[in-house]
Amino acid sequence: MDLTLNDSEAAFRDEVRTWLEANHPGEEPAGDIEAFKFRRAWQKQMHEAGWAGISWPKEFGGRGATLIEQAIFAGEMARADAPSPANILGLVMGGPVIMAHGTDEQKERWLEPILSGEEIWCQGFSEPESGSDLASLKTKAVKENGGWRATGQKVWTTFAHESKWCMLVARTDQEAPKHKGLTYFICDMEQEGVEIRPLVQITGEAEFNEVFFEGAYIPDENVVGGEGNGWMVAITTLMNERAGLGGGAAVAISRDLGRLVELIKEHDLQDDPVVRQKVADLSIRAEALRLGGMRALTAQMKTGIPGPEGSIGKWEWAKLNQDLAELACDVLGVEGLEKGGPWTYKMLRSRANSIEGGTTEVMKNIIAERVLGLPRLR
């Protein structure tokens, strides 16, 4: 057992920290369009310094960092409160899928513009009637000379309006069992058959979109992993999403906890026993999240794949964000009800944390079935 960084890991952390201190782009501008431009510029800057594809192998233009280095990097990004790169879904999902299942031509065509942020990617998985039960999706693609025509509706599509490419899973065989009739496409978003409508969420902003495919054309060379293999390819993507988005979570939460403690003192509530118990509970669970992440990372270094135990982290992360923001809003009083306040925003936004990226109920199913070996109901 050794929970310290070795010399080369410590040197790596210092290198990241120094670079972030010197290159931090400052506060993100208000407004969706301005903010996205800002993140795009930030990604370009990261790419030029070799940080954008931190987990990508060197042969594809990445940094080829070890798992520990990736965790350190995510931790430092959160510590510095640095913005996410604009093309986050391309970096953590699109690129890895192309590297794992794509042809040489596909790698040549798509990887570099993902890294540079020149072409933004979005994910077309969820549908109005297919959330947790993803394999039941209905969007279909029909063969047409040299390609496919896709028809259907996707929802919760982040950055669709900024995207050049969509990772689209569609049904190509109506007769096959639900997991087997799917194909994974990369669909060009800049065409007539694609209509994007912003989806306003409870925070009042529109991070997500509904996307309507009405005979959108996809050439054969944009099929990834072969016809009928869409489910298998999509599963790789989802595992990457959980591993890729999880890295800096514990650091971000501990930073928020620090802010919460300051807020409590500003409101002179540091002697309130209920507040003290709640802060301690949050601190303990945040520490458990950090340590659980380290244990998962150690296991992943041995086995090579993220284990199902990571589901505990996803579940706790959501709960922590929600409980933390609620307590902050309680402390703030009426100010915690004001539109646009940062804690108010967080209190509302965090309601999605236990839904997006796999609901807490799905996390519990994964733990029950895959860790504890309980029988499936389905």
Added chain:
Amino acid sequence: MRFDFDDEQREIKDTARQFLATRFKPEKVRELAEAGTYDDSLWSEISELGWAGIAIDEEHGGQGLGMVELMILCEELGHACAPLPFLSNACAGLVVETAGSEEQKGRWLPGIASGEGRGAFGDPEVLIDGEGAACAVVYGSDDEVRVVDLDGVSLEPLDLIDATRRYSAPLGDGAGETVPGAFAPATDRILIAVAADLVGIAQRAMEMAVEYAKDRKQFDRPIGAYQAVSHQCAEMLYDVEEARSLTYFAAWAADAEPDSLPMAAAMAKARASEAAWSVCKSSIQVHGGIGFTWEHDLHFLLKRARAGARLFGTASQHRERVAALAGLG
């Protein structure tokens, strides 16, 4: 960075698991608990294995290993729900070694390390495993810690619900001599030892629930297929693993990063106290009626969890300490 046991630690854990599974089969635990006794031959056997003095330095007859190794044994003993005077003896050893005078160390540590002159352990409310012990290390109500020679001292047994340990009335502040050194680091290590026992209890209660949920059928299906049951089991794993991460880290900090110890120990004790109780409660719920009967073994775990959660500070007392250390003063 490697958050995992090394090969030697893994071997200690595996050996302990196997040894305890053969010596403390459920019927043996029941026999001892119902009779309210320990089996002296089993104490001798584990002492010969070097467990009693695992974290005591070699100069005083111990193994000279660290808090991580002691914690591993505590977790396994909790998992086995073993009726043994192990925890009290280990706690007494931690205090005397950390804060005792040279004379106190020379007098008591060899017996504690060999298991032949056991140490009992107590606080202002209760003394644990006093019967048959050579000495007792006692936290007084006056914030002093004393070592008491138990020779000729008569004890007044307390009949508490936890039948896997022997409890008696506190000795009071009058007896014995104080330890001269700073005992806070020993106190933190004691919290980790108790937390590890609680993690072991929680793990065992969870395993029993999961096994039962796979076997027991109602409405033509194993009850573990219903999410009302399977999600309770998932919540048990969440509790067990969080408590385990915090306890392992605290043990590592005790050995390698002392600055982190006070916070880590308080967090571990708070979370493990909460987790063990919560998992035992849920396990009874998953078992249904059978889990509520005396003939089922779950209640031994539930009661040991209740006692462990109370000993040396409840979850809320340790959360209060965490709040202070987290910057609320």
